[in-house]
Amino acid sequence: MHQASAGVRRHPAVPGRAPSFHRAAQHTSVVGLPSVPSLAQNPSDLPTHRHRPPDHQPQTVPATPTPKATATGHSHRAQSQPLEAAMRLRRVATTVVLGVALVCVAPASSPAVGREVAGAAEAAGVAGPAAGATAGHGSAAVLRAGQPPASRPGAAAAWPVPTGTVTAPDGRTLLTDRQGRVLRLRGLNLGKTDTVTEERIADLARDGFGLARLNIQWEKVEPHRGRYDTGYLRYLDHILDWADRYRVLVLIDWHQDVYGPAFGHNGIPAWATRTDGLPFEPNPDDWFADYFQPAVQAAFTHLYDDADLRAAQGAAYAKVAEMLRGHRSLLGYDLFNEPFGPVPGDPTDPQDQIDASAALERGRLADMYRRLIRAVRSSDHDAWLFLEPTVLIGQGVPTSLPAFDDPRPGADRLGYAPHYYDTAVESGADWDPSSRFIERYEAAVADYPTTNRLPVLVGEWGPPQATTPGNAQLMQRQVASMDRFAAGWALWYDCRADNGGGYCAYDRSGGPAPGKEPAFAPYAPAVAGIPDSESYAPTPRTYTLTMTADRATRRAWTVLSLPATAFPHGARVSVTGGGPAVVVGAGGPGRAGLLLPTARPGAAVRVTVTAC
Template identity: 30%
Template sequence: MRPVRLALAALVAGLLALTAVPAHADGGPSRARPHGRFILDPAGRVLVLHGLNMVYKRGSYAPDETGFGRDDARFLAHHGFTTVRLGLIWKAVEPQPGQYDDAYLARVRHTTRLLADAGIWTLLDFHQDLFNERFQGEGAPDWAVQDDGLPAQPQTGFPYNYFGMQALNRAFDHFWANDPGPGGVGLQDRYAAAWAHVTSYFSGTPRVLGVDLFNEPWPGTGWQQCANPAGCPAFDATLQTFTQRSIDAIRAVDRRTAVFYEPQVLFNNGSQTSVTPTGSRLGFSFHDYCLTADAGTGESGGQEGCSTFDDLVFTNADDHVAASGDAPLLTEFGATTKQSTITTMVDRAAAHLTGWQYWAYCGCEDPTTTGPGATQALVLDPSKAPRGGNVDWAKMRSLVVPHPLAVAGTPTAYSFARQSRVFRAAWSTARAGGSGSFAAGSRTTISVPAYVYRSGYAVRVTGGHVVSRAGARTLVVAQDAGAEAVRVVVHPA
């Protein structure tokens, strides 16, 4: 594999040189880093991330076009959200082969900096659904579409075009085969070089959590082989080649920024994965959407059947990260108004010590989702202030919960009992990074949202003591001398 990787690095360097974009050195702001099943902040504390997706799939593809800005970042931070999965569209990044639109990247970077100012970590996501507008989707540039001249029919929208549109599936087939595109350069080689350019461009931007390589990889013509609980090892081998190619291209210019990879999309519904790339600072980005989440009528419709499938997705994710050593992050779930679906997923993620990013912050005329935009949106219109009737407060009740923010140690459990509003958390003082223990006085922060504790809260701590002011929205617990474990209980005052 070494000669192949060296050749890829040379290709990436050549494509970057052609576009006169210098590769940044491994300097710049500190980065979070995946380590084992946890994501660590620069001080080595475990980050427990709760957040949302913000992806704009039309027009300029820039999130600021929707009006998403500083007030939205502050709104998220105020309610204890600490991460945003921010969409970039390959078509906007590389409108012509080998030519990158840095004006577009500057707009996205501005949004990332607004989030950083509010203390929010950004996961940069190359987003796609249905590959390209020709297939009623978004993602790839027009020049990267190779559909063998087949008609883009029948047009039944998202996600149904995946199952019945041969032209769409052929476009994926050509991409996964890395078939040559313009200039005789493989489609994946162009894609990997685009990622190298983007990571280089953002190398000086603070609070970049990492990059998410490819949203919901669709297997193409042979998708049926993946529609079973055992997954599809044959396609996974192809997906791993693509994933490794992209990782190697990024590492040629940036060795610090975490890289999150995804399994084939039917993992979302309970299929296993065997994709295990190699490299440093890798994370496992997975989604969980129950096929029957919107079945039936009323709030509980379809939920009983969903629990089995959703538990299976988390079991598969746990098994994968135990074998791979790559940190998990639930980067999509939701896209529904059913509070039971959202609530159980938030609680399930806590039981599995896994951070999450809800889909989605806004509807924003999304052409590739289930239901109208208001179905998925937390904030209906980002161009208006996030308050009053512009916020789906029912979703807020499901999403806004007390949770650890940064743990000086290794989390062992945390949970929130919604009826009693009692929050419990426990952690050992051993470093999750595996290098000893945190010293006395080391601080753990916990989100205790005013939205949950309107009349204040009381705290009991063993193994530590509270150092934040009474009623602070962020509870700070300092470790006691000699403590090997810390336990916290928060309840309404």
């Protein structure tokens, strides 16, 4: 969605009323982290406009290589016999009982030690961390990768990739991998009008993000009817090659804004635009109001209703799915960005908007989703397919989408991908906590995915800028909010601008934009257990994860993302509950692996990470 240059704040003319809303013994280890620069790149309250996407190419700089992995440290007391038997780790590769506090270390390189850790974990019958995770002679581990994680032997095998779901006690549907770990995805949007490079994917990984929502358009896939742009398809394939290498999951977002280029925007090709000769008068002050123009309304109606356009759209989706299938980084597809359709009656009337949205979701949009699910499944049985509601979800209007069937063999791989924007903030206002925007949104978003057991991935969110007190608080509150209902999210947008203007995640220097630091906070991408709560306090740089042990806790590694933006000089990891803990560097710079080989299901575990 989005139409605005970085650093430019929109002040649209609103064709309606402006919205008003919206645990036991402690074990401690230390993981030394490299100091890697951050690079990148009420029905009456309804939306009548949206922000504009960046239309520039973000600045990038070459990735800074980091030293290779090694291990050193201080001696520990000997391991207990039960833990030693459970782990069967060779002495040279042990990250022993963590019963004493350690000083933070950043030792020199020794790749051989990392290989022995992986071998020892395999011999112990547990799923080890990525090759290159290091520990030795009772030391704490530190990882300093000099090459992309997937290029090291065994690294890909440890990459947490969603293969199923689990229902949490509170009713949430969470993504899981083959080891039964709960996966939590965090990332950025990119690629809409700018070129994605290998450096940008590498930067995402270094900043702790494991997800890229890649914006693509039908107009680029098939600029002329029946003729696919092989160059563009190869470009998409290269992006996923890089994502494979850096272990970043990619969600392909079939993007559109105001239908497509026939109306000065992007998405649906001009040759697939039918207006019935109706007028189109663009609003220079409010691009979202263009959706209500008669010609745009007609174009959407034909896209939903005309058999030849339906077939062409399905063929394009199948073509892309055929091209990209097999990539380990391919999470799946967001089938249609911010769906819109005809609004009978007065488009500025809130109730007419609600009625039109409900009719679209129950009828034409639901039919489109069924067609597109079949189209992708004709080429790819493994990708996850995410369904978007209309933008009214952001204003507290629950979706009217029906349930959907997935024709793939085995369990369904369907998800729900709403967006999370406060329209008043998009208009230029500083966020008002008294608006109850977050409370209304959470109430509106919960029922559909809970009823249909769908994981939630918030495809877009974030304020245009977060330098004001309200918007900075909004960033904090939204991150905490999404932890309560979502399996993952992607912030809009991976670009640089002064003070993070124009929705940019980064400031001009390449660091987290002021006020947007909560998006760069530490988190647990993979939890061997049921995650309960997660928090990060920038002062005094303390990250806390609470979880409940389950059957996966003893045999699988919990992975912590501890980026240099939060822990520039390393981090001390403490664990209470769950019995003795093993902590090693894992899977890349700023990552740690945690194993609790004697934890009993139901045990309350608390992980605390503090700065060195």
